[in-house]
Amino acid sequence: MTKQAANPDRISDAEQAVMEALWTRSPLTAAEVADSVGEERGWSLATVKTLLSRLVGKNAIAAQPDGRRFLYSPVIARADFVGHESRRLVDRLFGGKAASLFAHLAEAEALSDADIEEIEVLLRELRK
Amino acid sequence: MTKQAANPDRISDAEQAVMEALWTRSPLTAAEVADSVGEERGWSLATVKTLLSRLVGKNAIAAQPDGRRFLYSPVIARADFVGHESRRLVDRLFGGKAASLFAHLAEAEALSDADIEEIEVLLRELRK
DNA sequence: TCGAAACGATTACGACTGTAAACAATGACG
DNA sequence: CGTCATTGTTTACAGTCGTAATCGTTTCGA
Numbered sequence: 001m002t003k004q005a006a007n008p009d010r011i012s013d014a015e016q017a018v019m020e021a022l023w024t025r026s027p028l029t030a031a032e033v034a035d036s037v038g039e040e041r042g043w044s045l046a047t048v049k050t051l052l053s054r055l056v057g058k059n060a061i062a063a064q065p066d067g068r069r070f071l072y073s074p075v076i077a078r079a080d081f082v083g084h085e086s087r088r089l090v091d092r093l094f095g096g097k098a099a100s101l102f103a104h105l106a107e108a109e110a111l112s113d114a115d116i117e118e119i120e121v122l123l124r125e126l127r128k
Numbered sequence: 129m130t131k132q133a134a135n136p137d138r139i140s141d142a143e144q145a146v147m148e149a150l151w152t153r154s155p156l157t158a159a160e161v162a163d164s165v166g167e168e169r170g171w172s173l174a175t176v177k178t179l180l181s182r183l184v185g186k187n188a189i190a191a192q193p194d195g196r197r198f199l200y201s202p203v204i205a206r207a208d209f210v211g212h213e214s215r216r217l218v219d220r221l222f223g224g225k226a227a228s229l230f231a232h233l234a235e236a237e238a239l240s241d242a243d244i245e246e247i248e249v250l251l252r253e254l255r256k
Numbered sequence: 257t258c259g260a261a262a263c264g265a266t267t268a269c270g271a272c273t274g275t276a277a278a279c280a281a282t283g284a285c286g
Numbered sequence: 287c288g289t290c291a292t293t294g295t296t297t298a299c300a301g302t303c304g305t306a307a308t309c310g311t312t313t314c315g316a
Contacts (some may be wrong), residue, residue: 173292191294259314
């Protein structure tokens with residue numbers, strides 16, 4: 001047990017692609033996931049099956065038996081995943097300060113006019 | 129060459145800790161980095177040396193000879209690293225829309241009052 | 257009924273990571 | 287001068303990730 005203490009079952013990039021498919025529609029069979037994901041990623045059915053197994057092992061998805069195959073569904077919600085990853089980034093790179101992330105985005109001109117517009121609206125919402 | 133095509137020399141978590149030390153102060157010797165980083169992470173000098181080598185291999189830091197040892201300095205700037213990782217997150221999780229990230233943070237109540245205050249100020253700046 | 261198709265499970269394998277230990281060369285101290 | 291400490295280099299090794307191929311079983315169509 002050397003690393004997973006620091007790495008409590010993170011969802012990898014490839015695995016995320018599978019999650020996205022299931023977040024979009026579920027439950028799905030392995031073949032269906034492969035159709036939807038393997039398409040653009042150029043993955044073989046075998047690869048998708050491996051990823052599904054790993055995700056089940058990580059308790060990120062559940063497999064309910066349906067005849068002799070499984071129907072897979074997400075166990076963790078996308079919002080939770082997104083929240084987790086966002087928080088992780090803010091902690092790792094901005095000392096936990098979300099405003100710093102925002103400042104960086106602004107400074108790096110990573111914010112489009114539309115972004116700024118939208119954020120202003122959100123801000124007005126926030127202060128009710 | 130199966131994976132690094134998709135992974136052009138990313139800086140890992142452990143490696144980032146070493147980078148942080150060098151971003152804070154540089155150039156440093158391996159021993160100095162170990163003092164500054166290995167302390168809190170509980171790393172041995174050997175571990176720090178390995179990480180330094182790997183970072184040199186990734187062209188993330190440079191090693192200039194100083195007698196029979198090296199002085200290490202960052203090659204990539206922290207702002208670049210931060211920008212890269214932020215963009216990556218926004219792309220991966222928010223379809224490239226920074227405003228969506230912001231919306232998520234707001235919704236998840238991940239924004240403190242101070243954050244909001246600060247962002248408002250920044251926004252005023254932005255629209256000059 | 258018999259072979260092909262479909263499924264999950266097992267095995268594979270190289271690259272990357274975290275975490276070092278072992279080794280070789282050299283320099284410093286007694 | 288000999289030995290210990292220092293420093294970079296090489297090797298190690300288990301766990302994760304990307305990407306499958308193979309295997310064993312079951313089912314469906316001819």
